[in-house]
Amino acid sequence: MTTSIQGxxxxxKTSRSVPxxxxxxxxxxxxxxxxxxxxxxxxxxxxxxxxxxxxxxRSFRFPDGGKFETLDNDVVDQVLASLQLHPYQRFLYRLESxxxxxxxxxxxxxxxxxxxxxxxxxxxxxxxxxxxxxxxxLEMGKDALDLxxxxxxxxxxxxxxxxxxxxxxxxxxxxxxxxxxxFRLLIRHGKALGANAFALPNGAVIVTDELxxxxxxxxxxxxxxxxxxxxxxxxxxxxxxxxxxxxxxLMFWITGDFSSATSLAAAVPTLLVDMHYSRDLEYEADTYAxxxxxxxxxxxxxxxxxxxxxxxxHRAKVPAYLSTHPLTEERIERARNACPARKSMDL
Amino acid sequence: xxxxxxxxILEFRFRGNGGEYFKIWIVNxxxxxxxxxxxxxxxxxxxxxxxxxxxxxxxxxFEYLADPLEILKGRAVVFAVISLSVLLIRYHPxxxxxxxxxxxxxTPWIIVKSMRFRLSRTAYRNIRFAFNGTVGETAKAxxxxxxxxxxxxxxxxxxxxxxxxxxxxxxxxxxxxPFYFHARPGEFYRVIGLAALIxxxxxxxxxxxxxxxxxxxLFLVAVPLIMFLFAFVQAHLQNxxxxxxxxxxxxxxxxxxxxxxxxxxxxxxxxxxxxxxxxTPWAKVRxxxxxxxxxxxxxxxxxxxxxxxxxxxxxxxGEEFGDAFDLDLAL
Numbered sequence: 001m002t003t004s005i006q007g008x009x010x011x012x013k014t015s016r017s018v019p020x021x022x023x024x025x026x027x028x029x030x031x032x033x034x035x036x037x038x039x040x041x042x043x044x045x046x047x048x049x050x051x052x053x054x055x056x057x058r059s060f061r062f063p064d065g066g067k068f069e070t071l072d073n074d075v076v077d078q079v080l081a082s083l084q085l086h087p088y089q090r091f092l093y094r095l096e097s098x099x100x101x102x103x104x105x106x107x108x109x110x111x112x113x114x115x116x117x118x119x120x121x122x123x124x125x126x127x128x129x130x131x132x133x134x135x136x137x138l139e140m141g142k143d144a145l146d147l148x149x150x151x152x153x154x155x156x157x158x159x160x161x162x163x164x165x166x167x168x169x170x171x172x173x174x175x176x177x178x179x180x181x182x183f184r185l186l187i188r189h190g191k192a193l194g195a196n197a198f199a200l201p202n203g204a205v206i207v208t209d210e211l212x213x214x215x216x217x218x219x220x221x222x223x224x225x226x227x228x229x230x231x232x233x234x235x236x237x238x239x240x241x242x243x244x245x246x247x248x249x250l251m252f253w254i255t256g257d258f259s260s261a262t263s264l265a266a267a268v269p270t271l272l273v274d275m276h277y278s279r280d281l282e283y284e285a286d287t288y289a290x291x292x293x294x295x296x297x298x299x300x301x302x303x304x305x306x307x308x309x310x311x312x313x314h315r316a317k318v319p320a321y322l323s324t325h326p327l328t329e330e331r332i333e334r335a336r337n338a339c340p341a342r343k344s345m346d347l
Numbered sequence: 348x349x350x351x352x353x354x355x356i357l358e359f360r361f362r363g364n365g366g367e368y369f370k371i372w373i374v375n376x377x378x379x380x381x382x383x384x385x386x387x388x389x390x391x392x393x394x395x396x397x398x399x400x401x402x403x404x405x406x407x408x409f410e411y412l413a414d415p416l417e418i419l420k421g422r423a424v425v426f427a428v429i430s431l432s433v434l435l436i437r438y439h440p441x442x443x444x445x446x447x448x449x450x451x452x453x454t455p456w457i458i459v460k461s462m463r464f465r466l467s468r469t470a471y472r473n474i475r476f477a478f479n480g481t482v483g484e485t486a487k488a489x490x491x492x493x494x495x496x497x498x499x500x501x502x503x504x505x506x507x508x509x510x511x512x513x514x515x516x517x518x519x520x521x522x523x524x525p526f527y528f529h530a531r532p533g534e535f536y537r538v539i540g541l542a543a544l545i546x547x548x549x550x551x552x553x554x555x556x557x558x559x560x561x562x563x564x565l566f567l568v569a570v571p572l573i574m575f576l577f578a579f580v581q582a583h584l585q586n587x588x589x590x591x592x593x594x595x596x597x598x599x600x601x602x603x604x605x606x607x608x609x610x611x612x613x614x615x616x617x618x619x620x621x622x623x624x625x626x627t628p629w630a631k632v633r634x635x636x637x638x639x640x641x642x643x644x645x646x647x648x649x650x651x652x653x654x655x656x657x658x659x660x661x662x663x664x665g666e667e668f669g670d671a672f673d674l675d676l677a678l
Contacts, residue, residue: 008407010473015522015653017407017472053393054367056400057408065655067473069408092393096370105377112380136437 002026003079007070009035022060022068024079031060033068040066044083051089052077054096117247117273122280125242129235134180137201137238145200153188156209163187169218170205173225173292181232185225187212195313199228201237214309223289223303223335230288236281247273286331294339304335354647356600361639363401365629371397372628388419398635404471405650412475413468421464455486466519474655479525480518488514505535512588521594522655530591538583546576578609589642595653597646604641611637 002025009020020035024044031047033040040062048061058076060068070076077093080086095101156163167185174183181203190196190208198206205228207221215221231237247270293300311328375390392415399411436443459482466476492507509532516528549572557565582603589601615630644650 012473013655013657014651015472015474015655016651053396053400054363054371056363056397059410065473092374095374099370102370102373105373109373109377109380112377116380 003075005070005072005075005079007068007072009033010067010069012065012067020068022070024083026079026083033062033066044085049076049080049086051086052093113250116250118276121243121246121250122239122277125239125246126234128242129238132238137181137235140201140237140241142202145202145204148198148206149188152191152193153206153208154191155189156187157189158187158209158212162212165218166207166212166221169222170225173222173229177229177233183229183232195310197224197228199231199236201232201235203232205229205232211310214313215306216309217302217305219298219302220306220309222298223293223300223306226289226292227285227303229292230285231281233288234281234284236285240277240281243277244270244274282331286334290335290338298339300335300338303338304332307332307335354645355649357405357597357644357646357650359639359642359644360403361401361632361636362403363397363632363635365632368397368632369628385419388422389415391415391418398631399469402635402639404644407472407650410470410473411468412470413464451490455482455489458489459485462515462518471521472650472653474522474653477520477522477656478518479520480514484514484518505539506532508539508584509535516588516592520656522653524595524653527593528588528591529593530587534587534591535584538580538587541583542576542580545579546572549576574613575605575609578612579605582608595646596648597644597650600643600645602641603638607637 002023005022005024007020007022008017010017018035020033023032023034025032029044031042031044033042042062046063050059050061052058052073055071055073057069057071058073060070062068077090081090095105166187170183170185177183183203183205186204186206188206188208190210193208193210195211195214196208197211200206205225207224207228211224212221215224251270289303290300293303307328311332371393375386375393378386379390392411392413395411395413399409402409432446436446459478459480462478462480466478469476488507488510492503492510496503496507509530512530513528516526519526549568553565553568553572556568560567582605585603586601589599592599611633615626615633618626619630
């Protein structure tokens, strides 16, 4: 069983190329290389055959540094298959050459990435955040607070009596949460931010004067405060930072290298994923707030009312696109049904 | 003695296509994900091989010969160093400036290593390329001159670029034959100066537009301006560098056009964004094809007489630990 392959020979000492012929003698395990008027004989074991990659030229490398190159990929594949050589490289090419298979792979990758991003990463981020020392969270909050104090806020214009009332409500809320995080309430005039509330990882919860004024009842404020405390208790800032860096890393892995063109394109899915995470975290903070309200016998409907007020307020001031608090309807519905005054209090 | 032979033009051609590369690309992604990133070294070799082996010069294809294992080893080292530094900074923040200084001092060494790696794994007609630059020379071109740029209020920037390109070209060789670089600093000043003029003028228009249409006005002018400047500098610098590269009696020729490059980059970015990245393989192939189309070699011969460097043994590759830094440094 001999096969003849036509190609070009390069001796590896000069850049000269000569037409050549390769005779593969499977029975003897020998290869005869004919170029110009000489014939070199090698045993099959001495030769390295490159694996197939699309229609690119195939090379046979000889121990003396010479190289035989051919475009006859199919013949080379047949020879290797009949000699049962290099099964691994044929596997790769088989994967790469069949369109239906490739489409199945696309689907598989989609499902895999979706699974990793939606389930794997949040779970992993929560785990990592759990083992990180509290000091990690404390540092994260400090710089952000300094920056916000300097650029966004003015001192509160509420009366000191009013502020003390809120302070008392907040202390009751965080009583019994342990002393790992020092919770404290900061009331500020929000200026451009309007009615808003923030939680920083170091335990600082900030509400704006405008939010306090927007609320029709202190129970409405209690829900918002509990929601913000929920962000801190579940270490959302830290988890989000971890998740975001994991998504970036994943994009890096997938695209292999970041050229200027692809990094711009990669920003779109990263942004979408981040919004998804943001929604999940809001949901979790809501759960924390509702559990607190229900456990202490408050009517969760107040929180729903507050969400409605906020939605109305934001709609008036900020266009709704790219809001980090989307699906407010769903949240309002959930809050309203969690534990209305006369219903049972289990959640 | 060959003066009677008429000058010949040898052309570069890229023979790959997007559909074929898409399949290779997607299999790479799948295997990389399934192996938690370990396969990425093999994926890189397959990707590079696809682009090298489909680039033909005068009917002979280039070759990429890196071994995935050496790339994996290099990546493991880089990953370990970065993780360690991040941890160190986390617990000893005062170390951060020191670490940055370390990294900066190490850059010339890293550049030399990665250039040497990349060129020694590139072959044409079974002759490997080589990089012979020393860390000292590289430090001058990549640390000293750039360091002087801010002191000169930017006036030395084109000169620093000239020194860097000159180093990269003149320290490279094809087998035993070195490359020569005969561009002059003045030509770099012309390209960068023009770009700066366009930038200043366009910036003024952008400021004007932002006053006319608050918010979106700046965006409307600035984004096309930045893309145009990118294509302008890219095309003119590549032409300037390649047109001044000489290998023995052969000279490289390059004629990138700003307009065509801009169109390809623009449609690539749009296509990639609109398809959530699925267009990436076609985007890369389009760029590779255009690059090859723009390049030629002129000289009176058939590229048949170059000698390999026999002292470098082919099979002793990648023994050195740091050899596998596969940073991509464009010429």
